[in-house]
Amino acid sequence: MQKDDAQKRVDRIYAFRNELTQLEEAGVLTLGGDEARQVQNYHDNLLGEYAEHFDVDVTGVDRQLSWGMRIVSFLGALAISAAIFFFFYRFWGDLSTSLQVVILILAPLLLLLATGFVATREKTLYFTSLLASVAFAAFVLDLSVLGTIFNVTPSQNVFLVWGCFALLLAYGFSLRLPLVAGMTCLMGYLAATVGTWSGCYWISFGERPENFIVAGLILALVPLLPHRHHPQFAGNYRVFGFLAIFISILILANYGEISYLAWSSTHIEYLYQVLGFVVSAGIIALGIRRHWPGMVNLGATFFVLFLYTKLYDWWWDWMPKYLFFLLLGLIAIGLLLGMRRLRATGREVTA
Numbered sequence: 001m002q003k004d005d006a007q008k009r010v011d012r013i014y015a016f017r018n019e020l021t022q023l024e025e026a027g028v029l030t031l032g033g034d035e036a037r038q039v040q041n042y043h044d045n046l047l048g049e050y051a052e053h054f055d056v057d058v059t060g061v062d063r064q065l066s067w068g069m070r071i072v073s074f075l076g077a078l079a080i081s082a083a084i085f086f087f088f089y090r091f092w093g094d095l096s097t098s099l100q101v102v103i104l105i106l107a108p109l110l111l112l113l114a115t116g117f118v119a120t121r122e123k124t125l126y127f128t129s130l131l132a133s134v135a136f137a138a139f140v141l142d143l144s145v146l147g148t149i150f151n152v153t154p155s156q157n158v159f160l161v162w163g164c165f166a167l168l169l170a171y172g173f174s175l176r177l178p179l180v181a182g183m184t185c186l187m188g189y190l191a192a193t194v195g196t197w198s199g200c201y202w203i204s205f206g207e208r209p210e211n212f213i214v215a216g217l218i219l220a221l222v223p224l225l226p227h228r229h230h231p232q233f234a235g236n237y238r239v240f241g242f243l244a245i246f247i248s249i250l251i252l253a254n255y256g257e258i259s260y261l262a263w264s265s266t267h268i269e270y271l272y273q274v275l276g277f278v279v280s281a282g283i284i285a286l287g288i289r290r291h292w293p294g295m296v297n298l299g300a301t302f303f304v305l306f307l308y309t310k311l312y313d314w315w316w317d318w319m320p321k322y323l324f325f326l327l328l329g330l331i332a333i334g335l336l337l338g339m340r341r342l343r344a345t346g347r348e349v350t351a
Contacts, residue, residue, distance in 0.1 A: 004232050006050040006053075006056050009046070009050065010050055010056050013043050013046065016043075017043070053123070066124075069124070069126045070126065070129075072126075073126045073127070073129050073130045074129075074130075074177065077129070077130045077133030077134055077137070077177075078133075080130070080134045081133070081134055081137035081138075084107075084134070084137065084138055084141065085137075085141060088141065088145070092145075097149065100145070100149065101146070101149065104142040104146050105142075107138045107142060108135055108138045108139040108142055108165075111131060111134055111138055112169075114131050114135075115128055115131040115132045115135055115169070115173065116173075118131055119173050125173065125175065128173050128175065129173075129175050129177055129178075132169040132173060132175055132177070133177055133178065133181075136162075136166050136169060136178055136181055139162065139165050140162055143158060143161065143162070144158075154203070155202060156188070156192035156193055156196070156202040156205070157189070159186070159189035160185070160186070162181075162182075162185040163181075163182045163183075163184075163186040163188075163189060164182075165182075166178045166181040166182030167179065167182035167186075169182075170182055170233070171229075171230060171233075174230060176232075176233075176236065179233060179236055180236070180240070183219060183236070183240045183241075186215075186219065187215045187216070187219065187240075187244060188205070190211075190214065190215035190218055190219075191205045191206070191211035191212045191214070191215040192205035192211070195208055195211045198260060207258060208258065208259075208260060209247075209248035209249075209251045209252050209258065209259070210252070210259060210260050212244045212245070212247070212248040213244075213245050213248045213249070215241075215244060216240075216241040216242060216243070216244030216245040216248070217241065219237050219240060219241035219244070220237060220238050220240075220241030220242050220245070221241075222234075222237040222241075223235075223237050235292065235294050235295075238292065238294070238295060239298055242283060242298055243298060245279070246276070246279070246280065246298070246302040249272050249275055249276045249279065250276060250302065250305060250306065250309070252268065252269070252272040253272040253273045253275075253276055253306065253309065254269065254309065255269075256268030256269040256272070273306065273309075273310060276306040277303065277306055277307075279299075280299045280300075280302045280303035280306060281303060282299075283295050283296075283298065283299030284296055284299035284300055284303065287299060288342075300339070304332075304335065307331070308328065311324075311328065315327070
């Protein structure tokens with residue numbers, strides 16, 4: 001069992017207790033004294049065991065402090081990474097080339113060893129996440145400086161190396177922050193590689209949003225590979241991949257001239273506007289069917305964005321502003337009613 005599974009079990013225990021209290025107050029069900037005591041003792045022992053072995057959040061205060069600790073861990077990683085950067089900037093020119101190379105090789109290795117050492121002695125992984133983030137930042141900086149020292153020709157392959165190191169940290173220590181860094185680097189590598197296939201210089205890959213559509217689709221398909229030891233990562237790949245796809249489609253739906261397609265800008269924009277509606281609606285349906293709330297929320301968000309963007313194109317220039325926003329509000333109400341009806345239909349099908 002992993003910490004995420006233990007936390008879900010704790011949440012179910014408290015949900016069971018709250019529901020049992022409601023049933024007793026309504027006179028529907030009342031457990032006998034011995035039965036209630038056995039259940040209470042069993043849950044108390046389970047909560048104590050999970051708190052000791054996984055350091056899960058067993059109270060509302062614990063949950064609030066956990067979010068605060070995650071934020072502090074992230075900010076601490078940024079601060080230490082900035083300190084390392086400015087250390088290089090301040091003293092780097094005074095060191096010999098051989099000493100520079102030794103420092104560049106040892107820095108990420110020592111930080112990686114420190115991350116592993118802390119991970120074996122920490123249950124919450126906050127300090128582990130901090131050190132892992134600093135190790136990744138040091139690795140990125142070190143490869144960049146080594147490339148400058150030895151005059152290595154830049155290429156998109158550096159994104160692949162950075163991404164592999166970040167994923168090593170993510171999977172080795174079950175950390176989501178390095179996973180996001182790794183997915184971002186892999187996204188850059190895939191998008192740049194697709195750009196080079198079309199004849200573009202790799203560093204200009206950001207000028208063609210279609211590059212990110214292909215890269216996002218590849219990342220979204222990663223959960224098809226087995227994730228037995230890290231099932232919690234599958235949803236991150238799907239959401240991150242389709243987020244890149246939706247952003248790219250949204251850009252192309254408004255700026256068709258930056259597309260690879262040799263059509264008029266108007267036709268390209270129409271194509272991606274329709275594609276945005278179709279893909280977002282499909283993601284909502286798929287998320288509901290597979291019970292992926294993150295995908296449902298992502299699809300619904302971009303469906304509304306595509307809709308509002310199109311309504312802006314149609315009505316903003318000739319319609320009074322108060323009437324425009326009133327219609328947007330009425331459309332939002334209509335969407336809420338439709339989603340409520342869809343949710344009720346889903347309940348009937350499940351029943």
